[in-house]
Amino acid sequence: MDFKDYYKIMGVEPDASAEEIKRAYKKLARKYHPDVSDESDAQNKFQEIGEAYDILKDPEKRAEYDQLRTYVNQGGAQRRTADGGQTFTFEQGDFAGTDFEDLLKSVFGEREDFDMGGSRQGFGFGQRRQRQQQGNDIHHALTVTMEEAYHGGSRQVSLAMPDGDTRKINVKIPKGITDGKELRLKGQGQPGSAPGLEGDLYLEIRIASHPVFELEGKNVTLVLPVTPWEAALGAEVEIPTLGGNVSMKIPANSSSGNRLRLKGRGLPGDPPGDQFAILSIVNPEVESEEERTLFEQLRDKFQFDPRAKLKGAQHG
Amino acid sequence: MDRSSEYIDEDVIYTVKELCTACRIEKSYVVELVSHGIIEPRDDNRNVWRFDAVEAARTRRAYRLHRDLDLNLEGVALALELMDRNRKLNERVRFLEQLIQRLEQQ
Numbered sequence: 001m002d003f004k005d006y007y008k009i010m011g012v013e014p015d016a017s018a019e020e021i022k023r024a025y026k027k028l029a030r031k032y033h034p035d036v037s038d039e040s041d042a043q044n045k046f047q048e049i050g051e052a053y054d055i056l057k058d059p060e061k062r063a064e065y066d067q068l069r070t071y072v073n074q075g076g077a078q079r080r081t082a083d084g085g086q087t088f089t090f091e092q093g094d095f096a097g098t099d100f101e102d103l104l105k106s107v108f109g110e111r112e113d114f115d116m117g118g119s120r121q122g123f124g125f126g127q128r129r130q131r132q133q134q135g136n137d138i139h140h141a142l143t144v145t146m147e148e149a150y151h152g153g154s155r156q157v158s159l160a161m162p163d164g165d166t167r168k169i170n171v172k173i174p175k176g177i178t179d180g181k182e183l184r185l186k187g188q189g190q191p192g193s194a195p196g197l198e199g200d201l202y203l204e205i206r207i208a209s210h211p212v213f214e215l216e217g218k219n220v221t222l223v224l225p226v227t228p229w230e231a232a233l234g235a236e237v238e239i240p241t242l243g244g245n246v247s248m249k250i251p252a253n254s255s256s257g258n259r260l261r262l263k264g265r266g267l268p269g270d271p272p273g274d275q276f277a278i279l280s281i282v283n284p285e286v287e288s289e290e291e292r293t294l295f296e297q298l299r300d301k302f303q304f305d306p307r308a309k310l311k312g313a314q315h316g
Numbered sequence: 317m318d319r320s321s322e323y324i325d326e327d328v329i330y331t332v333k334e335l336c337t338a339c340r341i342e343k344s345y346v347v348e349l350v351s352h353g354i355i356e357p358r359d360d361n362r363n364v365w366r367f368d369a370v371e372a373a374r375t376r377r378a379y380r381l382h383r384d385l386d387l388n389l390e391g392v393a394l395a396l397e398l399m400d401r402n403r404k405l406n407e408r409v410r411f412l413e414q415l416i417q418r419l420e421q422q
Contacts, residue, residue, distance in 0.1 A: 026385075026386075029384060029385055030385060033380075033381070033384055033385060034380075035377050035380055035381055035399070036381075036395075036399065046384075050384075134340065179407070180403065181370075181373075182369075182373045184338070184369075184372075200338075209414065214411055214414050214415055214418070215411070216407060216408065216411040217407075221411075221415065223415065223418040223419055223422065225422055278415070278419075280419055280422040282422055
């Protein structure tokens with residue numbers, strides 16, 4: 001981990017007052033809270049802000065961090081530990097290779113937990129005290145297809161874990177799951193300090209867009225192209241649903257935009273969703289003389305003005 | 317180690333104790349959430365509180381907002397309600413935009 005400029009992260013000047021820092025933190029925390037934010041890396045940003053605020057809100061820690069920062073900016077220099085311990089040096093190059101987090105722990109962690117001094121870099125620390133600690137929960141988004149949401153199923157997903165590992169987990173996708181629902185996989189989160197204290201893994205379901213269907217809640221919508229004569233005369237057509245093709249009746253004298261409902265053909269559930277078909281009249285391209293004549297006959301035979309309602313709408 | 321899934325689906329019902337374990341909260345916190353109308357017990361049994369998975373997810377979200385943003389429970393309740401509304405509106409807008417696009421492509 002590289003050195004982090006907490007002032008930059010907080011968007012404040014290095015000489016910002018405690019009040020300014022607090023204000024900046026509150027604002028950023030609301031903006032990047034993973035439950036509130038739409039940004040994909042909100043979780044990391046929120047953690048970073050929290051880490052920055054933890055240090056900067058405490059005058060003592062802030063003073064130590066300021067020292068560290070000055071000295072990183074100077075590209076390596078001599079420094080005395082706050083405890084008045086030994087003096088040590090290292091170059092910027094060395095620093096970049098150091099685990100910044102460890103460094104932070106050694107400088108800002110609970111003092112009694114660390115054995116200051118003695119190691120290669122003068123920052124060595126001993127064993128942390130063992131505590132009964134519950135492992136953290138892990139949150140991930142899981143994108144599923146509309147077909148999977150409809151039929152349910154199981155599949156193996158690869159998840160990037162906070163420790164950098166990739167883990168393969170078999171996940172059962174319940175039938176009829178909707179966008180935004182959470183699956184909880186018990187004990188699959190981060191390990192705790194002892195067996196049985198593992199955190200949980202939460203998968204938030206996102207349903208991927210579909211080439212044909214649109215989803216809203218459990219309802220499925222399909223734009224259904226029809227010919228002018230199917231719309232005029234009525235017809236029985238085959239239409240796709242997530243559960244397979246079904247036959248649907250188009251009533252005579254239908255128009256573009258008319259919405260027909262197939263009850264219970266949406267995502268399963270109690271009650272199940274519906275499927276809707278929105279009619280869209282598509283004109284054939286007129287290519288032959290004969291086809292042109294047919295349309296001319298329609299024009300001559302019909303007393304039809306689809307723009308009647310627009311008349312009188314013009315003012316001035 | 318067995319990595320097969322044990323998932324909590326929508327049919328799982330939590331008792332107060334189970335909810336506390338799953339969300340790592342105290343019983344009194346559940347009572348507070350209910351009295352603020354943030355979560356609602358199922359109405360199939362008035363004497364014993366039971367919660368479905370949606371309420372459990374809501375409990376966790378409420379707790380996170382409370383803890384991380386230093387909100388009181390009135391604030392949490394309002395935030396959750398506005399977030400719900402926002403989510404529904406976003407879903408609706410996305411749906412309508414997609415629909416318009418499809419109609420234009422016909």
